[in-house]
Amino acid sequence: MPRNGGGTADLVLMARRVHGLSQYALERKLGVIAKTVRLWEGGVAVPDSERLKRLRTLAGSPQTKTNPTLSGYPICLENT
Numbered sequence: 001m002p003r004n005g006g007g008t009a010d011l012v013l014m015a016r017r018v019h020g021l022s023q024y025a026l027e028r029k030l031g032v033i034a035k036t037v038r039l040w041e042g043g044v045a046v047p048d049s050e051r052l053k054r055l056r057t058l059a060g061s062p063q064t065k066t067n068p069t070l071s072g073y074p075i076c077l078e079n080t
Contacts, residue, residue: 008047012040015058030054 016026016037023037030036030051039045047055 008052009041009043011052011055011059012037012047014060015055018059029058 012026015021016023019026021029023041024034026037027034030047032051036045040047046052
């Protein structure tokens, strides 16, 4: 099966490793069904936007926000 997740798969793995969580523990923390994290890490599926934000927070990545003055292009802003 082709990988679709790209950097998302790495983000999921990083979020797990930073907190020492198993796939099962991360699934419970995010409220998703069994095998979901495995599918994300394998690039077979991608998380929805809300869970993606939570994963970025868990992994320590800055959130991407859109500024309407920049024609809707996403810009990376450090958490303050």
